[in-house]
Every structure is written in structure tokens, then in C-alpha cells.
Amino acid sequence: MSPGAPAAATAAAAATTATTATGATGLAPLELATLDAVCAAAPAALPSTDLAEAVGVTHGVLVDGALKTLAAREALVLTPVLHEVWVLTAEGTTYASAGSPEAQLVAHLATATAAAAGGGGGDGDGDGSGGGCSLPDVDAALGAGVRKIGMQQAMRQGWVVMDKPTKALRLAADAAASPPADAVAAALCALRDAAADGGGGGGAAAALPDEGVLKALAKRKLVTKKATKTFTVVGGPRLADARRPQATDLGRDALTSGAWRSLAFKPYNFAAAGKPVDGGHLHTLLKVREQFRLIFLEMGFAEMDSARYVESSFWNFDALFQPQQHPARDEHDTFFLSFPESSRLPDEADYVARVKAAHCGGPDGAAVTGGSRGYRYAWSAAEARKNILRTHTTAVSCRMLRRLATATADAGGVFTPAKMFSIDRVFRNETLDATHLAEFHQIEGLVADRGLSLGHLKGVIHTFFKKMGMDRLRFKPTHNPYTEPSLEVHAFHPGLDKWVEVGNSGMFRPEMLLPMGLPPDVRVIAWGLSLERPTMIKYGVSNIRDLFGHKMDLDAIQRNPICRITF
Numbered sequence: 001m002s003p004g005a006p007a008a009a010t011a012a013a014a015a016t017t018a019t020t021a022t023g024a025t026g027l028a029p030l031e032l033a034t035l036d037a038v039c040a041a042a043p044a045a046l047p048s049t050d051l052a053e054a055v056g057v058t059h060g061v062l063v064d065g066a067l068k069t070l071a072a073r074e075a076l077v078l079t080p081v082l083h084e085v086w087v088l089t090a091e092g093t094t095y096a097s098a099g100s101p102e103a104q105l106v107a108h109l110a111t112a113t114a115a116a117a118g119g120g121g122g123d124g125d126g127d128g129s130g131g132g133c134s135l136p137d138v139d140a141a142l143g144a145g146v147r148k149i150g151m152q153q154a155m156r157q158g159w160v161v162m163d164k165p166t167k168a169l170r171l172a173a174d175a176a177a178s179p180p181a182d183a184v185a186a187a188l189c190a191l192r193d194a195a196a197d198g199g200g201g202g203g204a205a206a207a208l209p210d211e212g213v214l215k216a217l218a219k220r221k222l223v224t225k226k227a228t229k230t231f232t233v234v235g236g237p238r239l240a241d242a243r244r245p246q247a248t249d250l251g252r253d254a255l256t257s258g259a260w261r262s263l264a265f266k267p268y269n270f271a272a273a274g275k276p277v278d279g280g281h282l283h284t285l286l287k288v289r290e291q292f293r294l295i296f297l298e299m300g301f302a303e304m305d306s307a308r309y310v311e312s313s314f315w316n317f318d319a320l321f322q323p324q325q326h327p328a329r330d331e332h333d334t335f336f337l338s339f340p341e342s343s344r345l346p347d348e349a350d351y352v353a354r355v356k357a358a359h360c361g362g363p364d365g366a367a368v369t370g371g372s373r374g375y376r377y378a379w380s381a382a383e384a385r386k387n388i389l390r391t392h393t394t395a396v397s398c399r400m401l402r403r404l405a406t407a408t409a410d411a412g413g414v415f416t417p418a419k420m421f422s423i424d425r426v427f428r429n430e431t432l433d434a435t436h437l438a439e440f441h442q443i444e445g446l447v448a449d450r451g452l453s454l455g456h457l458k459g460v461i462h463t464f465f466k467k468m469g470m471d472r473l474r475f476k477p478t479h480n481p482y483t484e485p486s487l488e489v490h491a492f493h494p495g496l497d498k499w500v501e502v503g504n505s506g507m508f509r510p511e512m513l514l515p516m517g518l519p520p521d522v523r524v525i526a527w528g529l530s531l532e533r534p535t536m537i538k539y540g541v542s543n544i545r546d547l548f549g550h551k552m553d554l555d556a557i558q559r560n561p562i563c564r565i566t567f
């Protein structure tokens with residue numbers, strides 16, 4: 001029976017590419033041949049074993065190469081049929097071709113006896129008087145394994161006898177007279193040939209051994225039962241559509257042209273596992289930023305709104321009492337914007353006037369702000385209006401402190417202490433090298449309260465850095481235009497076995513705070529550090545370009561673990 005005979009030839013010819021090549025229909029040749037065979041047999045259901053034979057491939061190739069996809073397209077409906085079939089074990093396979101051990105032993109003894117007799121030997125009376133073959137001789141010829149099993153089986157059958165005193169083996173009289181048939185090998189061959197025939201019993205293969213024989217062979221571990229799954233195959237609801245290309249998307253063209261009316265859509269496969277999603281990897285700097293953020297939050301600091309990269313020179317420098325001639329305000333250090341080139345000064349004219357007075361000092365060098373005589377130069381509003389990319393997040397702190405002063409005034413002079421932080425991007429017109437980029441991130445914290453001293457500043461910095469595992473700190477005097485005193489923070493790094501600079505800090509100057517309108521006895525302590533430096537130390541990055549920017553290795557972002565920032 002071969003319902004798909006014409007297609008079978010095609011499929012067999014295309015055997016190697018049958019399961020991959022696709023034509024205009026989107027179907028492989030094997031799938032087309034399978035459809036032909038199913039249609040030819042319709043309405044009868046076909047066992048998949050018959051179908052495999054019809055299209056000329058093995059059952060496994062048919063299932064994986066055609067039946068699964070056609071069933072997914074609903075062109076076929078497959079009903080699984082579970083069977084247990086007898087198959088040869090490795091040992092059984094050997095005996096099917098070499099003969100059973102007992103038959104091998106009989107054959108060996110027959111030849112050996114004939115050779116030894118040389119015409120006159122062999123009394124043939126079965127009384128053990130003949131010479132026979134010694135066990136080592138048989139072992140040498142057949143192997144000890146085959147000899148042992150063969151001896152056991154052949155003696156049970158009465159084909160071979162052993163001469164007790166000499167332990168020599170020889171054929172029994174009957175077996176010597178007419179060699180017994182090897183029923184075991186015959187049964188094994190029959191089973192092997194039936195299996196090779198696809199189990200369909202289609203060809204001229206020998207009849208399957210009966211169950212009793214198979215069980216006996218199973219006891220000798222020559223055959224075993226194997227569970228297999230075949231299918232009963234019938235046409236499915238989309239059999240008629242199966243040869244048409246399947247649309248997977250309903251696009252604009254199909255909708256406007258009206259083609260959607262006749263499209264055959266591929267059914268959804270809700271059981272598909274789907275592509276693994278790849279996303280949600282935090283950049284190394286963002287992981288470390290999160291750790292710093294947690295430290296600030298644990299210490300009761302509130303996050304400042306720092307979402308402003310473009311800042312006016314006023315907030316970045318002037319309000320911080322940084323003189324207009326300061327080298328940091330040079331275009332070699334700061335990025336100036338060409339458009340829009342400048343901003344309006346704050347609408348608070350009196351605040352701007354006080355900032356100006358702090359820079360200029362009073363007439364004839366008189367002190368104005370808290371006894372300070374300023375820098376004594378002609379302060380330019382135009383210079384203060386110039387737009388720049390902010391060079392430090394202290395510009396953010398500055399705006400927040402002015403807001404705190406305004407809130408204090410609004411509250412009738414009642415000042416509320418504040419602890420604030422920001423972690424955000426800043427820009428400097430640096431010469432780029434392994435440790436400098438033109439943009440980086442700053443971490444900044446401040447505390448505003450009455451009665452704060454340098455002791456508080458050092459204390460809060462100790463607490464902050466201790467949370468990162470840095471408890472050996474040293475302070476070194478330094479200069480910032482907006483703080484007095486100013487302290488660099490150095491920490492001992494056990495991994496690097498040296499002191500490293502980890503931050504800058506200070507108490508904001510009265511020339512900055514008084515113009516804002518903060519009560520004169522309010523002190524503000526503050527400190528800042530870069531986000532990149534601890535990140536590079538933590539992740540062992542020696543070139544900053546490997547950490548940030550277009551040369552960053554994206555895979556590294558996915559591989560990097562979440563690390564706690566401890567030194």
C-alpha cells in the first residue's frame with residue numbers, strides 16, 4: 001500500500017534538503033509530499049508509519065520534518081498512538097549475525113572433531129570416550145564469554161557433553177549426527193528485519209517471533225521492549241489552505257489594498273516558549289549610583305532635583321562667590337553655549353544685587369557682606385548671564401540653598417534644617433585621557449543647620465565613607481572659592497595599599513550664604529566626590545573609556561555583577 005507513491009519519489013530524491021528547502025508556499029518538499037499522501041488516502045486516516053513509507057523517509061524524519069509543522073498549521077490532525085515494540089539489544093544484534101553462542105559452540109566442536117578424527121576418530125556413542133576440546137582451546141576460538149553462555153545453553157539442550165575428568169567438551173551423538181537449527185539467531189534476525197522494515201510488515205520480511213519466544217529472548221537480555229509513539233494522521237481544518245503562503249502580520253498594505261480578505265493567517269502558537277528577553281541591565285555607573293543613593297537615604301538625606309545640564313554662569317559660579325576672572329571660568333575649562341548664549345539673571349533683583357556686592361565689596365573697599373570686602377572688581381552682569389554646561393553639582397546645591405532661604409523668609413524667618421544630596425552629570429573641557437572625560441558624575445551632599453562646625457563636617461564625612469568600608473580617613477587643607485575652611489578627603493585603600501583622594505569638602509562661605517538671605521547663624525557643610533573613581537576602583541577598570549562613553553563594552557554591562565561599594 002503506497003498512497004503517495006508519485007510524491008514519494010520526489011521526496012526521496014530531495015532526501016537531504018527535504019526538510020529545509022522552502023518554495024513559494026513556504027513548505028518544504030517533504031511537507032508537500034506528505035500533504036499529497038494524506039489527500040490521496042482521504043478520507044481514510046493513515047498510520048504515520050505507512051505515511052513515512054509512502055513518502056520514502058524514516059518515521060523520525062517524517063515527524064520532525066513535516067508532521068509537526070503541518071499540524072501547527074492545522075493542515076493535519078495527529079492522534080498519538082503509543083506502542084511498545086520489541087527491539088534487539090546490542091548483544092542480540094551481535095548474535096543475529098554471528099549466531100547464538102550455543103550454535104557457535106556446536107559449530108566449533110563439529111569442525112574441531114572432524115579435524116582431530118582425520119577419518120578414523122569419533123566413536124559417536126556419546127559416552128565421553130572421545131578426546132573433545134579443552135576449555136582453553138574453545139576460549140581461544142570463541143572468547144570466554146561466548147564459550148560460557150554457549151556451554152550453558154548447549155548442555156541444557158543436550159547438544160554438548162563434558163568429559164568430567166578432563167573437562168573437555170564434545171558434541172552429543174544426536175548433535176554430531178545432525179547439527180541442530182539455531183532458532184535463537186533465526187528469531188533475532190526475524191525481529192531485526194521486521195524493525196528495519198518500519199514495523200509495518202509491508203515487505204517480505206520473516207514473520208515476527210511469537211510472544212513466548214520473545215519473552216525467552218528477553219530473559220537472556222537479547223531483546224527488550226521499547227516505547228514508541230506513532231500517529232494516526234488525517235487532514236485538519238486548514239488542509240485546503242495549507243499550500244498557500246501564511247501571513248504572520250496584518251500590515252498597512254494588506255489593510256488598504258483589501259488583500260487581508262483572502263490572506264491565510266498562521267495560527268498563533270500560544271505554547272511557544274518565545275525569545276528570551278534581554279533587557280534591564282543597569283550600567284555599571286548606575287549600579288554604583290544606586291548604592292550611594294541608598295547610603296544618603298539611610299543617613300536621612302533628601303535628593304535634590306538635579307535635572308539641569310545647562311546652567312547660567314550666575315548659579316554655577318557667581319552665586320558661589322567664584323570671581324569672574326577665576327581660571328575655572330576660562331573656556332579652556334568650561335563649555336560655553338553658543339545658542340542660547342545667555343540666560344536672564346534670576347528675577348530676584350535684590351538677590352542679584354547682593355551677589356554683585358559680595359564680589360565688588362563696598363565703595364572704597366568697605367566691607368559689605370558679613371564683614372567681607374569682596375574681590376573688589378567691576379562685576380559684569382553679562383558675564384554672569386553666559387550659559388554653560390554645569391561644571392559641578394554645587395550649582396544644584398546653590399539653587400537649593402537659595403530656595404531654602406526664600407522658604408525661611410516665607411515662613412516668617414523660621415528656618416528648617418536640611419540634609420540634601422544629588423548624584424548627576426557634570427561637564428568639563430578636559431584633555432581626554434585614561435582617567436579624564438569631558439563629562440562625568442558628581443556625588444554631592446550638604447547639611448544646613450545652626451551651630452555646625454568643622455567637627456560636624458568631619459563627622460558626617462566619616463559616617464558617609466564608613467558606609468562604603470572606608471574608615472581610615474585623612475583631611476588635607478585645600479582651597480575652593482565657595483568654602484572656608486576647605487578640606488580634601490583621603491582614604492587608605494587596602495587593595496591598592498595606598499592613600500587615595502576620595503573627595504573635596506568644606507563649609508560654605510558667608511559671601512555665598514548671606515546674599516541668599518539665610519539667617520546669619522546658619523552654617524552649611526558640604527562635600528563632593530566623583531562617581532567614576534570609586535566605580536573604577538571597585539570594578540578594576542583602569543581606563544575610564546572602558547567604563548563610560550561610546551567605547552564602553554556593552555557585553556560588560558550585562559556581565560557585571562551588582563557589587564556593594566566597599567573598598
Ligand SMILES: N[C@@H](Cc1ccccc1)C(=O)O
Nearest residue numbers: 392394504505506526527528
Ligand atoms: N564642587 C566641588 C566639590 C565640593 C562640593 C561641596 C563643597 C566643597 C567641594 C568639586 O567640584 O570638586
